[in-house]
Amino acid sequence: MTRYLAIGFGGFIGAIARYILSKLINERYGFLSLPLGTVIVNIAGSFVLSLFLAFAFKKTEVSRAFYLFFATGFLGAFTTFSTFSYEGLRLIQEQSYSAFSVYFLLNIFGGFTAAFFGLIIGRSL
Secondary structure, eight states, X not given: OHHHHHHHHHHHHHHHHXXXXXXXXXXXXXXTTSOHHHHHHHHHHHHHHHHHHHHHHHTSXXXXXXXXIIIIIIHHHHXXXXXXXXXXXXXXXXXXXXXXXXXXXXXXXIHXXXXXXXXXXXXXX
């Protein structure tokens, strides 16, 4: 039960942080031609997750509860793109290029295809 509470609390904070940061960036710089707030959140989340995991697994002992709170909960709610980026990088580091290609294509094209059909179905309801 403690694991789920750690993830849930981290997710609660991460979702709020994503909303506030994206809103501040978009208000300050406008929407421009793309949602800059989302781009910055995704890039920052990717960097922070990789930095945290590299540090946590190489330099120090991190409790399972804190790992679940921060990596899974906070950063998972802050951006799932960070997990996608880190896992893709791991596949490349393991020289699993075929698996990386499939993973990348399924996430990008599968995600956009699912979003497209969700939009179409949602509009027709």
